[in-house]
Amino acid sequence: NGQPPGKPEMIRCRSPEKETFTCWWKPGSDGGLPTNYTLLYTKEREESYHECPDYVTGGPNSCYFDQKHTSVWTIYNMTVKATNALGSNISTPYYVDVAYIVEPNPPVNLTLEWVGQAYASYLLLKWVPPPRADVRSGWLTLEYELRIRPKEEPEWDNIFVGLGTKYQLFRLNPGIKYVAQVRCRSDRGEWSQWSSESHFQVPKEFKLKD
Amino acid sequence: NGQPPGKPEMIRCRSPEKETFTCWWKPGSDGGLPTNYTLLYTKEREESYHECPDYVTGGPNSCYFDQKHTSVWTIYNMTVKATNALGSNISTPYYVDVAYIVEPNPPVNLTLEWVGQAYASYLLLKWVPPPRADVRSGWLTLEYELRIRPKEEPEWDNIFVGLGTKYQLFRLNPGIKYVAQVRCRSDRGEWSQWSSESHFQVPKEFKLKD
Amino acid sequence: PICPNGSNSCQVSLGDLFDRAVRLSHYIHSLSSEMFNEFDERYAQGRGFIAKAINSCHTSSLTTPEDKEQAQQIHHEDLLNVVLSVLRSWNDPLLHLVSEVQRIKEAPDTILWKAMEIEEQNKRLLEGMEKIVGRVHPGDLGNEVYSTWSGLPSLQLADEDSRLFAFYNLLHCFRRDSHKIDNYLKLLKCRLIHDSNC
Numbered sequence: 192n193g194q195p196p197g198k199p200e201m202i203r204c205r206s207p208e209k210e211t212f213t214c215w216w217k218p219g220s221d222g223g224l225p226t227n228y229t230l231l232y233t234k235e236r237e238e239s240y241h242e243c244p245d246y247v248t249g250g251p252n253s254c255y256f257d258q259k260h261t262s263v264w265t266i267y268n269m270t271v272k273a274t275n276a277l278g279s280n281i282s283t284p285y286y287v288d289v290a291y292i293v294e295p296n297p298p299v300n301l302t303l304e305w306v307g308q309a310y311a312s313y314l315l316l317k318w319v320p321p322p323r324a325d326v327r328s329g330w331l332t333l334e335y336e337l338r339i340r341p342k343e344e345p346e347w348d349n350i351f352v353g354l355g356t357k358y359q360l361f362r363l364n365p366g367i368k369y370v371a372q373v374r375c376r377s378d379r380g381e382w383s384q385w386s387s388e389s390h391f392q393v394p395k396e397f398k399l400k401d
Numbered sequence: 402n403g404q405p406p407g408k409p410e411m412i413r414c415r416s417p418e419k420e421t422f423t424c425w426w427k428p429g430s431d432g433g434l435p436t437n438y439t440l441l442y443t444k445e446r447e448e449s450y451h452e453c454p455d456y457v458t459g460g461p462n463s464c465y466f467d468q469k470h471t472s473v474w475t476i477y478n479m480t481v482k483a484t485n486a487l488g489s490n491i492s493t494p495y496y497v498d499v500a501y502i503v504e505p506n507p508p509v510n511l512t513l514e515w516v517g518q519a520y521a522s523y524l525l526l527k528w529v530p531p532p533r534a535d536v537r538s539g540w541l542t543l544e545y546e547l548r549i550r551p552k553e554e555p556e557w558d559n560i561f562v563g564l565g566t567k568y569q570l571f572r573l574n575p576g577i578k579y580v581a582q583v584r585c586r587s588d589r590g591e592w593s594q595w596s597s598e599s600h601f602q603v604p605k606e607f608k609l610k611d
Numbered sequence: 612p613i614c615p616n617g618s619n620s621c622q623v624s625l626g627d628l629f630d631r632a633v634r635l636s637h638y639i640h641s642l643s644s645e646m647f648n649e650f651d652e653r654y655a656q657g658r659g660f661i662a663k664a665i666n667s668c669h670t671s672s673l674t675t676p677e678d679k680e681q682a683q684q685i686h687h688e689d690l691l692n693v694v695l696s697v698l699r700s701w702n703d704p705l706l707h708l709v710s711e712v713q714r715i716k717e718a719p720d721t722i723l724w725k726a727m728e729i730e731e732q733n734k735r736l737l738e739g740m741e742k743i744v745g746r747v748h749p750g751d752l753g754n755e756v757y758s759t760w761s762g763l764p765s766l767q768l769a770d771e772d773s774r775l776f777a778f779y780n781l782l783h784c785f786r787r788d789s790h791k792i793d794n795y796l797k798l799l800k801c802r803l804i805h806d807s808n809c
Contacts, residue, residue, distance in 0.1 A: 235622045258731070263631050264742040266613065266621050286614040286621055290631060330638040330732070332563070350571060354563050361574055420679050445665050472677040473794075474787050476665050496661045500790050539801030539809050540679045540794070542637075588637070588793070589644045 194222030195278030199271045201285035204292045208323055209263060209331050209377065212256050212289055213249035216271045216282065224275040230254045232269035234262070263289045293380030295333060296321035298356075298373050303391035306359075314360040314391060318373050321383065333375045336382070342368040342390070366395040404432030405488030409481045411495035414502045418534045419473060419541055419587065422466050422499050423459035426481045426492065434485040440464045442479035444472060473499045503590035505543060506531035508566075508583045513601035516569075524570040524601060528583045531593065543585040546592070552578040552600070576605040625746055629800040632739045636793040639732050640786070646725040647786040650778065653719070658772065660779040668784035669760045670700045675791055682798055691744050692756070694795050697788050698737045699757035704781060705730040711766040715778065729785075736792075747803070 197219020206212035218228065230243035243254035254269075267287040273280050298318040306315050320333055337358055338347040352358050352373075363369065369392075372385040407429020416422035428438065440453035453464035464479075476498050482491045508528040516525050530536045530543055547568055548557040562568050562583075573579065579602075582595040614621035675693050676682035682690070705726075712718050712726045765777035801809035 262738065263735075264623060264628060264739045266623055268614075268621065288613050288623060288627075290623075290627065291613065330634060332634070353560075353568070355560055359558055359572075361572060446671065468678065468680065474675070474791055475677055476661070478662070478665065494662065496665075498787070500787065535679065537801070537809055538679075538683060538807050539797040539799075540682065542797050588790070589641065 193224040193275070193277055194220070196220065196222050196224075196226045196273035196275050196280050198280045199228060199273045199282045201269060201271060201282050204285075204287045205294045205381075206261070206289050206292050207294065207296055207321075209289060209293050210258050211261050212287070212292060213253055214256075214269065214285075214287065215249070215253045218252060219273060219280060221273075222275055222277060224277060226273050226275040228252065228271055228273055230269060230271045232267050234267060235265040261289060291379055293331070293377035295331070295375050295377060295380070295383045296323070297383045297386040298335065298375050299386065301371065301373050301386050301389045303369075303371060303389050305391070305394060307394070312361075314363055314369070314393070315357065316360060316371060316373070316389075317357045318386065319356065321375065332378050334378060335373055335375050337371060337373050338385070339369055339371040342370050363393045365393055368392045403434040403485070403487055404430070406430065406432050406434075406436045406483035406485050406490050408490045409438060409483045409492045411479060411481060411492050414495075414497045415591075416471075416499050416503050417506050417531070419499060419503050420468050420533075420535070421471050422497075422502060423463055424466075424479065424495075424497070425459070425463045428462060429483060429490060431483075432485055432487060434487060436483050436485040438462065438481055438483055440479060440481045442477050444478075445476045471499055475499070501590070503541075503587040505534050505541070505585050505587055505590075505593045507593045507596040508543075508545065508585050509596065511581065511583050511596050511599045513579075513581060513599050515601070515604060517604070521571055524573055524579070524603070525567060526570060526581060526583070526599075527567040528596065529566065530585065534587075541587050543587055545583055545585045547581060547583050548595070549579055549581040552580050573603045575603050578602045623742075625743070626804045628739060628743050628746065629796070629804050632736060632743060633793070633796050633800050635732060635736045635739065636789070636796045639729060639736060640789040640793040642725050642729050642732070643782070643786045643789040646722055646729070647782040649719070649722055649725075650782050654715075654775050655779050658775070658779075660776050661783075663776060664780045664783050667780050668787065669704070669762065670697055670758045670784065670788055672758050673697060673700065673756070676795070682795065687799055687802055688748055690795055690799055691740070691747060694792055694799075695737075695740050695744060696757045697792055698733065698740060699755075700760065701733055701785060701788065702737070704760040704762060705733055705785070707763050707766065708781060711763075712778075714767075715775075716771075729789075 199219050200217045202215050202217050204212055204214040231240045233240055244260045245255040245257065248255035269285050269287065271282045298321055301316065301318040304315045306313055316337060334354060335352040337350040337352055340347045368390060371389050374383045374385045376382045409429050410427045412425050412427050414422055414424040441450050443450055454470045455465040455467065458465035476496055479495050480492050482489055508530055509532065511526065511528040514525045516523055526547060534541045534543060536543055544564060545562040547560045547562055550557045560568065578600060581599050584593045584595045586592045673696050676685055709726045709730050712723050762777060762781060766774065768774040768777065801807055
């Protein structure tokens, strides 16, 4: 007994640094039989089909494209085919432009430092781009967003920072403990995950300038 | 009496827009006699010597090369010769490629405008590239940097803006007077001088989100 | 979503192609400037290499615009071909640069990493330029004109001064040519995509 496999579906592709990328699919039903999956893709204006170069690196139901197989100059048209003893089923075509699927890894080393000035003390937040991101001169231009909240409060306050990797935060309440995170995105892609949390206790006695 | 002139020295060349450039030299001692200076140069891929086309436009001890006499990605080998009644003295050869001596004039028309929004008011800073820089055709590409500080504070806060000519600044202290300046550079060249200062007083009564 | 109506119109726009090419050429020029400056500071101080580097780039046989007027008068197809020719002329030397840099005494990793990164990104930019040329004037992959490079033996000379000069000259020439490519691409992008109104 058993059935031909259900229709698989491409669900997501992601590139951490516009140099490699990974795509994932969601299998359909396997019809109760051993089913295997083949990902095939063509590039813009090309007739020839290529098979996924690496089914392993990206984990189950995935295809990993290393630098050699990654091009930012073309659109990929990919389908995944499920096959078992009783037949096969192909996903609807899925189009990918690597420049639009960039989701960097989170920034690292978020540090919080209190700068007490006579006039306007502030909290200086500093961080570093994610490792492996060739961001120095613009191949991957990263923008940053901060979020901060008093430790006891649920609601975050989001601050879009832009290109810089530091930020001065004025007008914090004395004596309060704050939690902060930072994330980044390539100007055309998705936001990264938030960095790990950093904590800071604002000094009690600093004079708040009226 | 008197002496032959001391040895002059080429000290600096600068191009404001990669279309013309000016070089300056430092005279040696004039030996107590009237001394005149001649700048001679050769250009890569050319055998012949040329004399400075314009000793006036760039001010004393200078040579100005207009568009007709300016080639980029070409090494100029120049020397300056001091001559008086008792002899002459020649500077050591000075090599320059216009591609690497671009130092633009400062940006102009830096305006500061308060944008009061329900959720987050901000200061909108806008500016315009320096007049003679041809950014429109793409011949020159400029990056910008802002600096801002409360009028009473000595320390500036520098913000690298990148290619844009406007910037939104959130989180300013209500009622405080701020001073801002902007500068620019071309690709890998020198930063321009800072623009003239612009001042702005943040409104007192805007609702501060706690 | 990209390609909403299926694959017939499904391609990266010319504007996006130029955007990526300019971003890459800017990055490559930045890397080449850093590499040249690093090498110059570490190995070339006081050796007068600049004087010997005049008229010594293997690409100087290629006719390229040398000022704004020339660059604006040249037809865009010809300027695209200039970019292709200069890029192709560097495939071979950049490949050898990566292997030969490893033989320089105490060459810092940063110079080696940059040489590898530049060789990789230059190939990527050439792929993009061939795509752009194919899009701007289909059917013509650009004349296969480029300058051959015969500098490998000089990178392997026994005499250290001569060998270091050979490296200096190669890095000096690549910094110059990568700056030309970056500049020409920014001009082309403004002309073809933004109607000369960047």
